[in-house]
Amino acid sequence: MRDFYGVRLPTRLMLGTAQYPSPAILAEAFRSSGACVATVSLRRESGGGQAFWEIVKQLGVRLLPNTAGCHTAREAVTTAQMAREVFETNWIKLEVIGHADTLQPDPFGLLEAAETLAGMGFEVFPYTTEDQVLAARLVEAGCRVLMPWGAPIGSGMGLNNRHGLRTLRAAFPDVAMVIDAGLGLPSHAAQALEMGFDAVLLNSAVSQARDPVTMARAFACAVEAGALAAGAGPMPVRDMAVPSTPVLGKAWL
Amino acid sequence: MRTCSRTGPGVGGSVTDVVIIGAGVAGLWAARALLARGIRPRIVDRSGGPGLQGCSWWAGGMLAPDCEGATAEPAIVRHGRAAVQAWSGVTQVHRQGTLVLAPDRDRADLATFAARTRGHIAADAAQIGELEPGLAPRHRHGLYFADEAHLDPRQALGDLVRTLEQAGVGIEQAEAVPEDFDGTVLDCRGLAAQDRLPGLRGVRGEMLILRSSEITLTRPVRLLHPRHPLYVVPRAGGLFMLGATQIESEARTGMTARSALELLSAAWALDPRFAEAEVLELGTDLRPAFADNVPRVIRCGRVLHLNGLFRHGYLMAPALAFQAADLIASGQKGDLVHEG
Numbered sequence: 001m002r003d004f005y006g007v008r009l010p011t012r013l014m015l016g017t018a019q020y021p022s023p024a025i026l027a028e029a030f031r032s033s034g035a036c037v038a039t040v041s042l043r044r045e046s047g048g049g050q051a052f053w054e055i056v057k058q059l060g061v062r063l064l065p066n067t068a069g070c071h072t073a074r075e076a077v078t079t080a081q082m083a084r085e086v087f088e089t090n091w092i093k094l095e096v097i098g099h100a101d102t103l104q105p106d107p108f109g110l111l112e113a114a115e116t117l118a119g120m121g122f123e124v125f126p127y128t129t130e131d132q133v134l135a136a137r138l139v140e141a142g143c144r145v146l147m148p149w150g151a152p153i154g155s156g157m158g159l160n161n162r163h164g165l166r167t168l169r170a171a172f173p174d175v176a177m178v179i180d181a182g183l184g185l186p187s188h189a190a191q192a193l194e195m196g197f198d199a200v201l202l203n204s205a206v207s208q209a210r211d212p213v214t215m216a217r218a219f220a221c222a223v224e225a226g227a228l229a230a231g232a233g234p235m236p237v238r239d240m241a242v243p244s245t246p247v248l249g250k251a252w253l
Numbered sequence: 254m255r256t257c258s259r260t261g262p263g264v265g266g267s268v269t270d271v272v273i274i275g276a277g278v279a280g281l282w283a284a285r286a287l288l289a290r291g292i293r294p295r296i297v298d299r300s301g302g303p304g305l306q307g308c309s310w311w312a313g314g315m316l317a318p319d320c321e322g323a324t325a326e327p328a329i330v331r332h333g334r335a336a337v338q339a340w341s342g343v344t345q346v347h348r349q350g351t352l353v354l355a356p357d358r359d360r361a362d363l364a365t366f367a368a369r370t371r372g373h374i375a376a377d378a379a380q381i382g383e384l385e386p387g388l389a390p391r392h393r394h395g396l397y398f399a400d401e402a403h404l405d406p407r408q409a410l411g412d413l414v415r416t417l418e419q420a421g422v423g424i425e426q427a428e429a430v431p432e433d434f435d436g437t438v439l440d441c442r443g444l445a446a447q448d449r450l451p452g453l454r455g456v457r458g459e460m461l462i463l464r465s466s467e468i469t470l471t472r473p474v475r476l477l478h479p480r481h482p483l484y485v486v487p488r489a490g491g492l493f494m495l496g497a498t499q500i501e502s503e504a505r506t507g508m509t510a511r512s513a514l515e516l517l518s519a520a521w522a523l524d525p526r527f528a529e530a531e532v533l534e535l536g537t538d539l540r541p542a543f544a545d546n547v548p549r550v551i552r553c554g555r556v557l558h559l560n561g562l563f564r565h566g567y568l569m570a571p572a573l574a575f576q577a578a579d580l581i582a583s584g585q586k587g588d589l590v591h592e593g
Contacts, residue, residue: 021326022326022544024544025545049501052501
């Protein structure tokens with residue numbers, strides 16, 4: 001497993017902290033799944049979120065503050081600076097939203113903010129598309145982790161462009177990559193790990209489930225299965241049937 | 254942070270001296286429940302009665318346990334079902350049910366909501382038109398929860414105060430804490446008691462009140478939306494309460510432009526005539542909540558804390574008050590009672 005800015009994570013599951021039925025269920029979802037990173041947003045709480053942030057800190061997992069809700073590089077940089085103070089970490093999940101309806105990242109603002117933040121000593125986890133050219137520029141800017149989307153945030157569609165994601169994974173063998181956004185089912189997470197991604201980050205798929213605690217556990221099982229499968233070397237896909245028992249020499253009755 | 258004091262006699266046995274601090278929906282219901290058990294309490298409130306300073310003032314007033322069951326713990330649904338009857342003895346309760354709608358592109362959310370709740374029937378365009386003629390033909394898919402009801406929170410608080418006064422229980426104006434009194438104290442101060450209730454947090458809610466002479470809704474309507482869910486509760490005089498955001502923040506600042514935009518856009522999607530409505534109020538307050546968002550009676554020696562009503566003040570205050578009163582009158586310990 002690749003490391004995340006020098007940190008080796010114990011599991012391959014990261015969870016968001018928004019929109020759970022209650023903080024008690026949020027905490028139980030982390031416990032049941034062994035998720036080892038919690039993303040937390042700063043912007044909407046606008047200075048009054050201490051009570052909730054305290055609950056998130058008490059989860060005892062590594063925190064990855066995000067810049068959710070930022071639409072320009074400047075906003076994202078300011079939010080990242082505030083997040084570093086509040087959560088005392090150089091990690092920042094960088095989101096610069098380019099389109100209000102699809103919440104698609106703005107590649108230009110993202111690159112600008114990533115360059116600025118890397119220069120300020122942040123360890124940037126950019127939320128990006130599967131675009132390889134953008135990925136190369138982000139890596140040049142100093143990003144050692146990439147977070148390509150599976151599908152638009154909150155859509156639950158899974159891995160929309162599997163070819164693009166596979167190509168991206170192959171192009172940057174040394175860069176840790178987390179599939180972020182769009183996952184709806186544990187099978188989507190298993191697919192991501194089978195393809196060689198290092199981890200998945202999800203929120204709605206767990207928080208919006210009828211039973212978030214059990215769904216979190218299901219995702220934990222899926223990422224473990226996917227990672228084992230990736231390590232075990234999947235068989236090649238063929239167009240033809242290949243019988244596992246030879247037909248030749250068998251008695252024809 | 255103060256810790257739970259265990260000095261003095263515990264709650265239970267023969268109790269005549271009971272003081273309630275806080276005249277929001279929890280405190281007033283506690284008084285009513287005690288009176289029903291033959292105990293006449295004193296009520297002390299920092300403002301001398303319910304008003305703008307308490308989050309009860311800013312509530313929606315929906316008695317909708319089944320809809321809340323989509324995300325709330327089962328205790329809310331179970332106790333909430335008794336709220337309609339409890340409130341009917343106090344104030345005007347409108348038993349018109351709840352209508353739940355979703356925009357066409359979010360119909361999957363309606364199916365999920367239906368699967369996670371009970372007590373509803375599917376409502377097609379014709380039924381929606383029958384229930385709320387103003388919403389047809391714009392809305393064609395919905396759920397109707399016939400057993401739910403609503404009330405006007407401000408009227409309900411006034412009616413609670415009036416019925417208590419008739420029983421000889423007035424509200425004294427004083428800023429007080431439990432240590433100011435001997436005997437049994439019911440601390441119903443909401444978030445003001447945060448310094449002695451570990452884990453109690455404020456959850457910010459923002460709401461608007463609009464006035465329209467064109468809109469004719471007669472029951473609460475919930476519009477499901479993945480980003481900006483909305484409910485509209487009709488009140489007398491062409492008033493409509495739009496609510497409510499739910500933000501994990503204890504900021505006591507006024508409503509943000511974003512929240513106003515989101516709530517008003519959702520209202521416009523529900524019924525475009527809201528665009529012409531008059532904005533009367535923009536309100537913000539903090540709902541006190543525990544980690545599981547279920548209210549509690551917490552016993553600390555002779556002090557009972559009734560708190561954590563979250564977004565279920567009007568739905569859960571009667572049940573919480575009855576459990577506190579039972580604990581005092583007979584030592585009976587209900588499922589909402591915790592030891593501090």
